[in-house]
Amino acid sequence: MAARVQERSNSCCVRLLASVFSVGFLVLIYWAIFQPRYIHATVSSAQLANLTVTKATAVSYTLGVTLHLYNPSLRVKIYYDSLDTELRFRGELLGQASTTSPAEFYQRQKRSDNVSVKLSGTGVVVSGDAAAVLEKEKGEGKVSLELAVDARVRYKFFDSIRIRKKPRIRCSVAIPVKADGGGVLSSGDRCSVKY
Template identity: 50%
Template sequence: MSGSGRSREKTCCSSCCTLLISLGFVVLIYWAIFQPHQIRAAVESAELSNLAVSNASSPVAVTYHVAVNLSLYNPSKRVNIYYDTIDAELRFRGAVLSPAAAAASPSEFYQRRKTAQAVRLEFDGKSVAVPGDVSTELENEVKGAAMLGLELSVNVRVRYVFGSIKIRQKPRVLCAVSIPVPTTPGGFSFLGSGDRCWVKY
């Protein structure tokens, strides 16, 4: 192999090594700045009203109004967050009771570092069909006037802002919410929780 060929090969290898080292450095910086500062979430309170279950037809249908006050916390000391969208749904034993929240307030906001933001999510179900495999469990919980175990799933689009750097993420927040069943038909019940939610990136 000629000297010029070996020189080109060394230059190519050097360029590849430099590129890999640079990428590794960028990944390391990203990990150090952003990964330890994932958002935290907790259910502060929840309200249940207008609950009614009808088995007059198949499948079983449920009507309800649920309002959840969710606290989103930015634990970072240096990174601010833009919340661009908030999409939420309610589930019972994995079955979707509401395809989307009727209202999310605020629906988008800017969150500074080391601060918490309360978000109110409201769900209005009007004769929502419940799959047969979980309808019996739902009826039993409502008739037993016990705790109604719901799952709150929230998808958010966020932008982490560090100086001029902005990185987009789509974390998913999952919360278990057990609300007392109202003692009277069409009644109202309240749950003060504070339970932490699971946040997945």
Template identity: 30%
Template sequence: MGAASRCTSCLCCPFKCLACGLFSCLCSILISLLVIAGVLALVLYFIFRPHMIAATVDSAALATFTLTPASALAYNLTVAMTVRNPNKRVGLYYDNVEALALYEGQRFGFAPLDPFYQGTEASTQLAPVFGGQQVLEGDVTAANFRTQQSAGAFDVEVKLNARLRVKVWAFKVRGPRARISCPLSLPAPGAASPPAFKPVDCKVWF
């Protein structure tokens, strides 16, 4: 009864049966491609085992860091940092590289950096320099500045942003945007006998 009904349906509307057959075939192909892509991605992951990049601030110093009564921050900050690619089979291209300097969550410095490439297990030294003047907002920020100035050290954050491209063999694919954050506590300019700078490990996320 059911088979006869399907045959009658196909005889009455052959285009409907053809459309159903094509749709079923396309679905099967699509599912097969998704499964193959998933298996391939899993195999590549276990072969290459990509690891998070690492970053360290090796040294940093404030030559100038003063706040005027009008809340204008005059600053001169130099930073030396190392970015490392720990992957054994994956190369990394860093594009649109920019370094930022922040105080109390407010950006006061910006330094564009040249794009660069890191081979497998390679390290790159970067030396962003921030200098100029920037108005800071908020009475709390000014109060915290005076407190930290009296204590002889300022809490500054240096960030590094870059768009990654991943190189596997001869293939290059667009990667995520890397964000690196480095919280620093730096002696106030002119501080007597400032402590030696200890390298700071940065936080990295994508």
């Protein structure tokens, strides 16, 4: 009787250790394939037009941004299912993208693609403090904006394994502004990407 209990106890321990080892091995494989290879994103260009601040709390603008996305992986392909883009100034929402082209696309290994984003706002209400700072920056000739892109992607490995992720891309853009409220940024800094 005692031998059977000991045998069952040993069998349970062996199964538990095998399960822990299997899960640990899968986590290691996942980390080795996906974690070191985040998407790289850069703002290639940005064109701002008709930036106005009226009544000290309403902002109007038109902004076109070209976002450069790069897949640095040698083995993983990426399907971009959606790119939801917002424009912010000092934490205040100025608007969401009216168009993103392409809206969804497929990216092979070691490839880069450009995505065009159009944003516009008319009479967007912001706090008085944010409007005052925006008006001041405009007067100084350079406006600092933040482009927030929430992506939905599928990583494809060996044509059979697919893993869904939602990377958050944040780009700080300092666009030179002329007196008419327009300006062009020919190249930007690298964006941060978090998973």
